[in-house]
Amino acid sequence: MTTLITGGTVVSSTGSSRQDVLVDGERIVALLEPGTQTLGPITADTTIDATGKYVIPGGIDAHTHMEMPFGGTNASDTFETGSRAAAWGGTTTIVDFVVQAHGQRVQDQVALWHEKAAGNCAVDYAFHQIIGEVDDESLKAMDELIGEGITSFKLFMAYPGVFLSSDGQIVRAMQTAAGNGGLIMMHAENGSAIDVLVQQAIERGDTTPYFHGVTRPWQTEQEATHRAVMLAELTGAPLYVVHVSAKQALARIAEARDAGQNAFAETCPQYLYLSLEDNLGARSEQWGDFEGAKWVCSTPLRSRAEGHQDELWKYLRTGDVTTVSTDHCPFCMKDQKELGVGNFAKIPNGIGSVEHRLDLLFQGVKDGRISLEKWVDVCCTTPARMFGLYGRKGVIAPGADADLVVYDPNGHTSIGVGEGRTHHMNMDYSAWEGYEIDGHVDVVLSRGTVVKDTSGYVGSKAHGRFVKRELSQNLI
Ligand code: URP
Ligand code: ZN
Numbered sequence: 001m002t003t004l005i006t007g008g009t010v011v012s013s014t015g016s017s018r019q020d021v022l023v024d025g026e027r028i029v030a031l032l033e034p035g036t037q038t039l040g041p042i043t044a045d046t047t048i049d050a051t052g053k054y055v056i057p058g059g060i061d062a063h064t065h066m067e068m069p070f071g072g073t074n075a076s077d078t079f080e081t082g083s084r085a086a087a088w089g090g091t092t093t094i095v096d097f098v099v100q101a102h103g104q105r106v107q108d109q110v111a112l113w114h115e116k117a118a119g120n121c122a123v124d125y126a127f128h129q130i131i132g133e134v135d136d137e138s139l140k141a142m143d144e145l146i147g148e149g150i151t152s153f154k155l156f157m158a159y160p161g162v163f164l165s166s167d168g169q170i171v172r173a174m175q176t177a178a179g180n181g182g183l184i185m186m187h188a189e190n191g192s193a194i195d196v197l198v199q200q201a202i203e204r205g206d207t208t209p210y211f212h213g214v215t216r217p218w219q220t221e222q223e224a225t226h227r228a229v230m231l232a233e234l235t236g237a238p239l240y241v242v243h244v245s246a247k248q249a250l251a252r253i254a255e256a257r258d259a260g261q262n263a264f265a266e267t268c269p270q271y272l273y274l275s276l277e278d279n280l281g282a283r284s285e286q287w288g289d290f291e292g293a294k295w296v297c298s299t300p301l302r303s304r305a306e307g308h309q310d311e312l313w314k315y316l317r318t319g320d321v322t323t324v325s326t327d328h329c330p331f332c333m334k335d336q337k338e339l340g341v342g343n344f345a346k347i348p349n350g351i352g353s354v355e356h357r358l359d360l361l362f363q364g365v366k367d368g369r370i371s372l373e374k375w376v377d378v379c380c381t382t383p384a385r386m387f388g389l390y391g392r393k394g395v396i397a398p399g400a401d402a403d404l405v406v407y408d409p410n411g412h413t414s415i416g417v418g419e420g421r422t423h424h425m426n427m428d429y430s431a432w433e434g435y436e437i438d439g440h441v442d443v444v445l446s447r448g449t450v451v452k453d454t455s456g457y458v459g460s461k462a463h464g465r466f467v468k469r470e471l472s473q474n475l476i
């Protein structure tokens with residue numbers, strides 16, 4: 001089965017040019033001069049007309065939490081619903097986190113994640129491993145997982161008693177990664193300091209969602225980021241700091257990069273667009289001052305008055321923000337976020353965005369914040385390089401998987417759960433309600449199969465496959 005995508009502009013992380021893309025089976029086999037099919041012997045079984053549109057590599061969302069257990073409940077998207085929403089939004093690979101909390105065995109959890117995902121994904125998927133308890137057994141598992149295609153390990157400096165690793169444990173895990181070539185991913189917030197501030201706020205009666213943000217101030221993120229950078233330098237481990245929201249934390253990572261360290265920053269659409277004041281502090285008729293629970297996530301949304309959002313866009317342009325992932329961790333308001341009525345500390349942490357990342361970042365192109373190529377770079381190509389997928393994913397080149405998106409820069413997308421809006425995630429609200437995007441995901445191919453076209457989702461949950469990852473291809 002061959003498919004020819006004609007008339008479009010192929011956008012890569014380094015440039016854009018008018019080319020036709022020929023797909024045979026699951027792979028891209030050629031990039032052709034526009035119109036070649038009418039001149040030569042090439043006839044494809046199917047033709048997709050991309051005239052006036054962009055053709056980009058399928059998006060890679062390197063940070064999702066499908067069905068993640070958190071705060072006494074589970075993230076509301078299953079692999080089935082979440083990967084389908086990803087397909088709607090032009091994301092053709094998700095990298096989800098296997099969770100090992102205190103008291104659990106890493107390899108048991110990996111088996112559980114394979115069981116949950118297999119046969120249930122609309123698009124391809126891979127795994128990172130959360131190491132919630134660093135000990136001899138989990139360190140040994142880190143070595144084993146490299147051979148199983150799970151080559152990155154998330155540690156937490158937050159959530160004491162659940163996920164938090166001590167500095168000594170972090171050093172041991174980093175030494176292991178430095179030895180086996182793995183990548184350390186860090187949730188950088190000072191959890192012990194935050195717990196004190198949270199306790200004091202609750203005792204004062206400051207219990208609304210807004211205080212989730214207030215009790216996780218930028219100093220707690222910058223301090224932890226600095227510590228992570230220093231411990232990574234000490235041990236020689238490459239460091240990727242996840243969901244960075246504070247401009248001061250980013251400045252610290254930029255400084256480490258300038259010094260030649262393998263330090264990388266990920267941010268998320270919520271930190272680029274949303275804020276402590278507008279969102280965590282929001283009120284509504286339905287939810288009153290609990291409305292802000294919709295945007296409770298960690299790290300938290302930051303103050304617009306302090307200018308974090310503009311600085312994050314700047315660091316995207318300088319290259320010090322390496323990737324944009326969603327940290328997709330959705331919870332419904334009903335029965336889930338509601339657990340924290342009267343005590344913000346009990347609100348499950350997370351926002352759902354897996355469907356909207358490409359659109360939201362494309363709006364950054366339209367608004368003059370980033371270039372077209374940077375859009376592809378941070379959403380598709382660098383995530384592939386960062387996480388050992390490049391060659392197969394993240395690039396439009398012969399031999400690569402035919403994960404492709406036809407994106408209409410003159411189309412329109414209205415995000416939200418309201419009438420006529422786009423929302424396919426399993427949530428009873430949208431964190432992005434009312435966002436209007438000057439662009440549209442028209443057609444999505446995953447390994448040569450159209451999974452979304454202008455009629456809607458046409459994929460199947462049996463399509464997605466587990467992808468074994470190589471070591472990072474993005475280290476200095
Ligand atoms: O609020 C968040 N980020 N929830 C997901 C878990 C994590 O720390 O990434
Ligand atoms: Zn985290």
Ligand code: ZN
Pocket residue numbers: 063065327328329
């Ligand atoms: Zn996360």
